[in-house]
Amino acid sequence: MTSGKPTMIEFQDVHKYYGDYHALRGISATIKAGEFFSLLGPSGCGKTTLLRTIAGFEGISSGVVLIDGKDVAGVPPNQRPTNMVFQSYAIFPHLTVAQNVGFGLRKDPRSAADKARAVDEALAMVGLSGYGARAAHALSGGQRQRVALARALILKPKVLLLDEPLSALDKKLRENMQVELIKLQRQVGITFILVTHDQEEALVMSDRIAVMFEGQIAQLDSPERLYRLPKTRAVANFIGTMNFLSAQILSESAGTVEVEAQGFGRLQLDAEKQATGTPSANGATIGFRPETATLLFDGQQASDREIMATVEEVVYYGDMTYYDVLLDGTTAPVRLSMRNVFGRPVLDIGTRTRVGWSPGALVLFR
Amino acid sequence: MKIPVLRIYTVGYLLFLYCPIVILPIFAFNNSTAVAFPLQGFTTEWFSNVFHDAVLGHALKNSLLVATSTAVLATVLGTLAARANTRYQFKAAGPLMALIMLPMVLPEIIMAMALLVVLLSVGIPLSLFTIVLGHVLVCTPVAVASLTSAFQSLDKSLEEAAYDLGEGPFSTFRLIILPLVMPGIISAMLICFTISLDEFIVANFLGSGEPLLSTFIYGQLRFPKNVPNIMALGTILVGVSITLLALAEFFRRRGIARTGAKDSGGFL
Numbered sequence: 001m002t003s004g005k006p007t008m009i010e011f012q013d014v015h016k017y018y019g020d021y022h023a024l025r026g027i028s029a030t031i032k033a034g035e036f037f038s039l040l041g042p043s044g045c046g047k048t049t050l051l052r053t054i055a056g057f058e059g060i061s062s063g064v065v066l067i068d069g070k071d072v073a074g075v076p077p078n079q080r081p082t083n084m085v086f087q088s089y090a091i092f093p094h095l096t097v098a099q100n101v102g103f104g105l106r107k108d109p110r111s112a113a114d115k116a117r118a119v120d121e122a123l124a125m126v127g128l129s130g131y132g133a134r135a136a137h138a139l140s141g142g143q144r145q146r147v148a149l150a151r152a153l154i155l156k157p158k159v160l161l162l163d164e165p166l167s168a169l170d171k172k173l174r175e176n177m178q179v180e181l182i183k184l185q186r187q188v189g190i191t192f193i194l195v196t197h198d199q200e201e202a203l204v205m206s207d208r209i210a211v212m213f214e215g216q217i218a219q220l221d222s223p224e225r226l227y228r229l230p231k232t233r234a235v236a237n238f239i240g241t242m243n244f245l246s247a248q249i250l251s252e253s254a255g256t257v258e259v260e261a262q263g264f265g266r267l268q269l270d271a272e273k274q275a276t277g278t279p280s281a282n283g284a285t286i287g288f289r290p291e292t293a294t295l296l297f298d299g300q301q302a303s304d305r306e307i308m309a310t311v312e313e314v315v316y317y318g319d320m321t322y323y324d325v326l327l328d329g330t331t332a333p334v335r336l337s338m339r340n341v342f343g344r345p346v347l348d349i350g351t352r353t354r355v356g357w358s359p360g361a362l363v364l365f366r
Numbered sequence: 367m368k369i370p371v372l373r374i375y376t377v378g379y380l381l382f383l384y385c386p387i388v389i390l391p392i393f394a395f396n397n398s399t400a401v402a403f404p405l406q407g408f409t410t411e412w413f414s415n416v417f418h419d420a421v422l423g424h425a426l427k428n429s430l431l432v433a434t435s436t437a438v439l440a441t442v443l444g445t446l447a448a449r450a451n452t453r454y455q456f457k458a459a460g461p462l463m464a465l466i467m468l469p470m471v472l473p474e475i476i477m478a479m480a481l482l483v484v485l486l487s488v489g490i491p492l493s494l495f496t497i498v499l500g501h502v503l504v505c506t507p508v509a510v511a512s513l514t515s516a517f518q519s520l521d522k523s524l525e526e527a528a529y530d531l532g533e534g535p536f537s538t539f540r541l542i543i544l545p546l547v548m549p550g551i552i553s554a555m556l557i558c559f560t561i562s563l564d565e566f567i568v569a570n571f572l573g574s575g576e577p578l579l580s581t582f583i584y585g586q587l588r589f590p591k592n593v594p595n596i597m598a599l600g601t602i603l604v605g606v607s608i609t610l611l612a613l614a615e616f617f618r619r620r621g622i623a624r625t626g627a628k629d630s631g632g633f634l
Contacts, residue, residue, distance in 0.1 A: 057526055077529040090527035094545045104531035155531065 005032040007069075008159060008191045009054060014063035016049055016215075023049050024060070025215035031193065031208075033158075036185050038194045038202040041212035042238070047195045050212070051161050054193065056080050068158055083152035084161040087168070089144040091136045091151075097123070098132030100147055104155045122150040125184070142173050153188060162194045166201060178204050199239050203227065211235050227289075231276050233365055236287055243293075243334035245327075247286040247364065257364060261286040263307060263330040267359050275364040285365040290337040292361035295323060295353055297344060302356035311351045321346055325355060387604060394597040401593055412598035422599070425577035429563055432494055432578060436501040436562040437555045443502065444509025444554055445547075451510070452517040463510075470507040477503060478571035485572070492574040500568035505558040512557060512618070516550025549617040556614035560607050579603070 009031040016024035024046050031037045039047035052058040053065055056077035065072050072080060083104070092100050102119045110118070123129055126146035131139075139147065145165060152160055165181075166174045182205055185192045196202050202209045203223040210220040219231045230236035233244065247261040257269045264286065269275060296302060312333045313324035321340055324333040336355065340346075347353060394413070398406035416422060447466050451459060469477060481500050490496060520543065528538040566580040573581060583599065586592045 055526075055530060057529075077526070078532045078534060082530075084527070084530045086523040086527060088521055088523050090521060090523040092524060092527070092542060103528070106537075107532060151527075151531065 005034055007031070008033040008035070008067070009193075010064075010066040011050075012064040012066070014050075014053065014065060015061045016046075016053065016058065017061045023215055024053075027063070027215075027217060029210060029217055029220055031191060033191055034189050036182070036192045036194070036205055036207045038196060038206040038209045039212060040196055040199060040202040040209050040238075043197055045212040046215040047197075047212050048163055051084075051163055051193060051195045054080075054159065055082055055084050055161050081158040082161055083155055083157040083159075084163065085145070085148045085152050085165045087164045089148040089165075089168075091139070091144050091147055093137040095136055096132065097128065097134045097136055097139070097147055100136050101132075101150045101154055103151060118154055122154040125153065125187075126150045127180075141168055142177065145169065145177065149184070153184075153190070157190060159191045159193060162192060164195055164197070166196075167198070174201075181205060203239070211238060213238075229273070229276055229363060233285060233287070236363070236365075241290050241335055241337075242287045242363075243290065244365075245286045245330055245334070247284045249284050249364075249366065259284065259286065259364060261362075263327040264357070264359075264362075267362070269359065269362060269364050274360075274362060275366060277366045279366045287363045287365060288334075288357070288361055290322070290335045293334075293336050293355055293357040295325075295336060295338055295347070296356050300356075302354070304356065304358035304360075307355050307357060309353055309355045311347050311349055311353060314346060314349060316346060323347065325353070327355065390597055390604060391601040393594065394601040396594070399591050399594055401597070412594040413602075415595045416598045416602070419595070421577060422579075422582060425579050425582040428494060428576055429579040432497050432501065432569075433559045433562040435498045436505055437559040439498065439502045440505035440509045440558045441513075441551055441555045443506050444513050444558075445551060447506070447510045448513035448517050449543075452514060452520075466510055467507045469503050470511075474504065474565075474567045475571075478568045481568075482571050492572055494574075494576055496572040496574075497569050497578070500572045501562040501565060504565065504568060505561050508561060509554040509558055512554040513547065513550050516547045516553075516618070520546055549620045553614040553618040556610045556617070560610045560614075564603060564607065 007030045011027045011029050014024050014027040015022070027046075027050060039050055041047045049058055053060050054067065056072065056075060056079075060073075067081060092103065095103070098116075098119050101122050102115055105115045105118065108115060119132065120129070123132060126149050128143065128146050128150065131143070131147075136144075136147065145168075148165070162181075166177055169177060178201060181192070194202070194205060203226075206223055208220065208222055209226055210217045211226065212218065213234060219226060219235045226235065226239050230239060230242070233242070236242035245262040245264065247259045250258040250260055250266070252258070252271065255271055257271050257275050258266065259269060260266050267286075296306065308328045309325040310328075311323055311325050313322075315322040315324075319340055321338050323336045323338060325336060326333045392405070393401050395408055395410070396405050397409035397411070447463070451463050478500060481496075481503070485492065485496055485499075524542055524546070525538055528542045529535075533541065564580055566584065569578045569580050570584070577585075579599075583596055586596050
């Protein structure tokens with residue numbers, strides 16, 4: 001959906017050292033204009049450093065960063081077409097809301113009345129109409145975040161950088177702000193680059209996600225592709241939950257891979273859609289998501305295949321129940337997520353049960 | 367029964383520390399030239415003497431001039447040092463800061479003597495200005511200590527946000543950093559003013575004979591009949607010092623509240 005758009009940001013083999021510490025290890029990627037792009041990874045993976053190289057707060061040790069086709073090496077933050085929403089929001093506590101939002105317009109040649117109108121429009125855009133005269137230090141967390149957004153967007157940057165903008169908000173507010181940010185991004189059409197450690201947030205909001213580990217991009221894909229076909233077990237573990245069973249590759253031809261998987265037996269998998277990764281010394285692994293296999297209650301028939309299992313752990317979530325079950329012929333339990341349906345019992349630990357599964361939902365990590 | 371050793375120690379310690387100061391106002395209002403119990407009745411004569419003493423008035427004017435100059439100079443220098451120390455990381459930072467802070471622990475009399483030798487050998491005549499120089503040396507470390515906490519409680523991303531929104535380093539300092547540390551700066555100035563106002567050793571060594579409050583008081587103690595006047599003057603000075611330091615603490619706390627940081631214990 002973004003393939004036809006021009007490139008806004010390009011990283012060419014970017015490295016960054018802090019003394020001996022190799023923070024960015026050869027980042028190469030492009031971000032399209034108008035894209036909602038996320039940098040996702042655990043803390044210390046280099047995602048914030050990468051964002052700050054775009055803003056100009058961090059220099060790079062080698063490589064090239066292009067913004068809208070221009071090499072930005074040596075260009076200071078105040079001359080880049082980017083604006084940032086900081087993790088702490090960095091609202092100036094001694095100014096009013098309107099003074100905060102209008103801060104970047106100080107050198108704007110427009111008249112004071114025009115600037116005031118621009119401030120009002122920016123406040124209206126983030127749902128804070130009428131808050132202009134308030135003292136900034138008296139705002140709530142959610143309001144601060146909106147002020148930070150308005151303050152950055154009023155300058156109409158080519159790229160808006162968001163450094164963990166939702167991490168300080170409580171869960172409900174965070175979910176509301178996710179939706180609002182998506183709407184806002186569609187409305188203004190500016191490239192948004194979001195740094196987050198929250199995989200759910202990245203999946204919900206992004207057009208594309210770069211998953212980063214230890215200063216490298218492990219996978220750059222759409223949310224759906226990241227979830228369906230993660231390239232490595234590390235990515236699969238970071239994005240949602242994935243069950244793993246050891247397997248052996250028997251033969252590999254152009255279209256299909258034949259494997260022998262623990263519990264599931266001999267399988268034919270689609271080499272294009274189901275197999276990923278490069279062959280490793282540790283042997284192959286079969287993976288499947290918790291929702292792709294299902295417990296079969298009395299009277300239910302498997303739509304594809306069936307295997308017997310023993311319930312080892314039950315975690316009740318209200319709308320969902322997670323079952324950790326040991327499939328017959330395997331050595332470690334796998335997790336299944338079942339939507340709770342009215343009238344259906346929650347099974348006890350130790351129950352013998354049937355599990356329905358489908359070879360089409362499996363992923364092979366070579 | 368357990369003897370509350372620590373409690374007795376604390377009470378005794380505080381009594382020893384503050385009783386002499388409490389004695390001061392008592393005898394300032396006592397109707398006798400002899401500083402001794404029993405008290406002889408109430409008078410405001412000593413205060414009236416203080417207000418009508420021409421030499422004291424001159425000394426007060428000199429002291430205010432010296433204290434104000436010292437406060438401004440030491441605070442400006444302290445601001446620059448505290449900013450450099452909190453914002454920039456460089457190899458010489460540790461040793462440099464140690465050198466700046468050293469006068470805080472050096473015996474003042476050694477510094478005063480050393481300064482005197484240097485000033486005389488360079489050929490700078492002693493005056494109120496040389497006293498200011500000495501006081502700046504004494505006060506700058508105090509200003510640095512007070513201001514470092516003000517700069518440290520400043521979120522670094524405030525500065526980055528100002529850059530990000532198009533400002534350069536100087537306008538960022540003027541528009542964001544300075545207003546936010548201003549309470550700390552005022553607090554540092556008040557503390558430096560107070561220290562300079564009652565400093566004696568440097569004033570005595572580097573003075574040219576022009577009277578300052580501290581040297582004036584010392585001189586008066588030779589005349590027993592003037593001692594009650596000194597008590598009255600001392601009472602006023604204690605009142606002024608406490609007021610100024612309370613104001614300084616008020617500004618420091620307001621500064622921390624303004625930046626939204628947690629109070630990590632002040633200089634006072």
